[in-house]
Amino acid sequence: MSRHSDEPPMRARIPADVEREDRVAFGLTWHQLVILTLTGLLLYAAWTAVATLVPPWLFLVGAVPIAGAAFFLAVGRRDGISLDRWLLNAVRHRRAPHRLVPADGPITPAPAWVATTAGPGDRLPLPAPLQLPARGITDDGLIDLGPDGTTRLVTASTVAFGLRTAAEQNGLVAAFARWLHSLDGPTQVHVQAQRVDLTHLADRLRADAPGLPHPALEEAARAHAAFLDDLAARWELLHRQVTVAVRSTRSPGHTVHQAAEAVRALSGCEVAARELGPEDTAAVLAGALNPSAALGPAVHRPGADFDESEQL
Structure with missing residues (x-):
């Protein structure tokens, strides 16, 4: 017996946040700090512009929801990504064409006399060229x-x-x-x-079984075909x-x-x-x-x- 037979199995800890962004200050990333800083500067600029016209309490009533939404946008996450990027991707998906076809260039619009039943002006939107990364x-x-x-x-x-x-x-x-x-x-x-799918393999065994040179081989082929059918029926x-x-x-x-x-x-x-x-x-x-x-x-x-x- 090898002297290494009792060697304990190797264990390696893989952190779940290997793609986590670096925290810069206050536990926030650069991306989050930029959102909060820009929001703060915009609110300060708005207060500077209306300080002589709007009471402070009224400005706070309008500023608190904006600041809260910015904070939620900066620190919130959905599907593993930050909430602002998730919303940006949602907008891009909503605005992007949903019908893609293989084409070497832009899609030529249909003649005006072609009638459709949906889309702006009662016309279907044109499909867009399918752009694959592989050329x-x-x-x-x-x-x-x-x-x-x-x-x-x-x-x-x-x-x-x-x-x-x-x-x-x-x-x-x-x-x-x-x-x-x-x-x-x-x-x-x-x-x-x-x-x-083992069905066609079992069918081929049954079809070839009569041509085998010995009855024992034919019986073994049929038994193996039955085993394949049972295996496919009991397991995925x-x-x-x-x-x-x-x-x-x-x-x-x-x-x-x-x-x-x-x-x-x-x-x-x-x-x-x-x-x-x-x-x-x-x-x-x-x-x-x-x-x-x-x-x-x-x-x-x-x-x-x-x-x-x-x-x-």
Whole structure:
């Protein structure tokens, strides 16, 4: 038995406020201080302008609600963001067009003689061009993001972490931490769980069973098809697809190098990873635009050559 078999598992505390803004004064951020300062200056300017015309108590009656609204706007939060930014995003969403279509330029308005039933002047609003961050996929499988650089996708397998000993878990965590510390550019790890349909696999086994060379093999095929049907009926089977997106704003060659380093580093975590080519990259992007599409075993999945026994 290894002398490290009794090693306690590694524990790491991850703070929940890693993106919290720095507090400058009175427990407030620069953003909050600017809102409160501007509100105070505006109220002071208003009091200076009407001090000789309005009694102080009347000015306070009107100023207190304004100051309270500014304070609530500065310190309030909704959906993890400050309330003023949340309201600004709500206004932008309300004013933005809600019908987007693929187009290379502005949408040509319909002729005046085309009758519609909604919108200003009894006309429907025009759709707007759909602007996606990706401009295309190169022959090397890189996603062209224009001024934001290029991105390379790497598909990765999962690891049966809970079945390892404490020493093995610590080794995996240390290897993964070394990869994270080596990153010098934006990197995203995307884990998507999709349902797996085993119906057509069971049907194929039943269809091929009569052609097997021995009756015992035919019986085993039918039994396995019945097992798959029972498994699908009793459990909700999921396939976890892990994709690592490595982006660089330097050169496409640097993006390729970063993706190769990610594959090499993940291999130290016992993760089978490989870079995606143009076809697989296009399939991943198409799946991201339609995440509700059903995933069956007959559908090609990037990285399907990996051992999926640990992914179900």
